Amino acid sequence: MGIQLEGMTELVRQLERLGAKAEQVKKDALQAGAKVVQQAASEKAPKDTGKLAENIVISDINEDGTVDIGPDPDRFYGRFLEFGTSKMAARPFLQPAFEENINEVQQKMAQVIRRGLGL
Template identity: 45%
Template sequence: MGAEITFSGMDELLRRLEQLGEQSETVKKKALEEGAEVIRAEIESNAKRSNINHEHMADGIITNIKDDVAVIGPGAEFYYSHFLEFGTSKMAAQPFMGPSFERKKEEAKEKMAEVIRRELGL
């Protein structure tokens, strides 16, 4: 399951960013990192934790950024997160990633716009 943030109403800001040339890639990456952090932190705060003393899935929520795309979620060692998010034939879904994204996507968008404005000196 993938989810996306679509930028609308930011045409002028993005146009000005593109005028920076090569520097625009650095600014875009910084904006993406800071926006992704908003969602990563929300997923972490909503990931289940047991009372057993070991590493929890919440401790392993990571962000991978490549080619203007941020992938946020538990690391590979927490493969069972898929079962929690979507359920199984024997267990109801207990989603925490999708709802976290939905709650914070607008805040992440605003954070990204803030970074772009700051970097453009606006």
């Protein structure tokens, strides 16, 4: 599932030109945006036992400069809930968490970038 934020590609390109400081700012911005989605996904996750909601994690930054947000590996059934199965309807919580909070994600990331670059 790939989601692209408009304008972020150019911003990331400009950050990369700033070198090591920009790399840390980029990491901090990704983490800040991811935390917004993580919180929303935890709130939206089905609460049958509560374990899924408590175990929504953010990955380390991937080689392509992205992060993954979702259930920890021990909560593999979260994928079944998100996408459904041949015998169970989907009960999405990750995609809606992102879509409903896209503006806040962008605001948080922009705020971290401005602060990190002293703007």
